[in-house]
Amino acid sequence: MSRSERIRRFYDELYKKYGPQGWWPGDSPLECIVGAILTQSTSWKNVEKAISNLKGSGLLTAEMLGLVTAEELAALVRPSGYYNQKALKIKNFISFLGADYGGSLERMFTEDKSVLREKLLSIKGIGPETADSILLYAGGMPVFVVDAYTWRVLSRHGIVPAETTYAEMQEVFTDSLDEDAGLFNEYHALIVRLGKEHCKKSNPVCEGCPLEFDPHFV
Ligand code: SF4
Known part of the structure; x- marks a missing residue:
């Protein structure tokens, strides 16, 4: 699978497991x-x-x-x-x-x-x-948000090196996905959910993780 195919498959698997996350929690x-x-x-x-x-x-x-x-x-x-x-x-x-x-x-x-x-x-x-x-x-603008959870998942799957930059990680997604604010919104929220439930900082729980199918190094 190419990098872009993996990124798209990640989204499908995360969405299948967790469903819509309803971000951002704010009234205005x-x-x-x-x-x-x-x-x-x-x-x-x-x-x-x-x-x-x-x-x-x-x-x-x-x-x-x-x-x-x-x-x-x-x-x-x-x-x-x-x-x-x-x-x-x-x-x-x-x-x-x-x-x-x-x-x-x-x-x-x-x-x-x-x-x-x-x-x-x-x-x-x-x-x-x-x-x-x-x-x-x-603003509802199509911009992909990257954070520490994103870094953890991408680096553990060897998609980016441990020493990477915000811009490089952002490009991984923008190069692979349609420029769609709804999709970017959902994908980021799903990564945060993944980071909280499985891809934890010290003890990643790979067993049963929606991304377990993909080669990872922990
Ligand atoms: S399979 Fe393991 S390394 Fe990959 S996202 Fe899940 S918990 Fe993290």
Whole structure:
């Protein structure tokens, strides 16, 4: 099987086993963006607590996030960890949104995908995974999101070397799949599920794993 065939077969097997994952859990594009920033280095459960605090305080609008101080915001997002840095990152994003798109996410998402990606990456505290999560899950743009789970699966199956880059892993998928936001959304969510249930960091459970059929090295 070629690399592309393996990548497509992985998707089929994962989808067959787990079904649709219903990502991203957020009521609005802004909530997805804030969630994408807050989920850096923490679990989604902690993000939910922080988002619930923001909602309870009526702060989950671009206007209110622009008005609140970084200190007040940090206190509310505390459950997500690294709260001072994350509050600043949210403020940085909101400043960018105001300066470049008059505070309108609708306007922001009419931007060319590659141009917007570069702009997001230029915001302090927004790296490739967060930028791509914003583009895909908040903007519905066809951008493949790569994370530590993706690296684990691809490297254990010898599809990428252990020393690889975000861009190389992303290319593995974009070279093999149709440019389809729905497919990219589902595939990333399925990989996260796989990483949590089978392809764990220290003790991968290959037996019964949906990708057990493919040669792997653990
Ligand atoms: S077969 Fe093993 S290495 Fe491959 S994805 Fe499953 S748990 Fe990970």
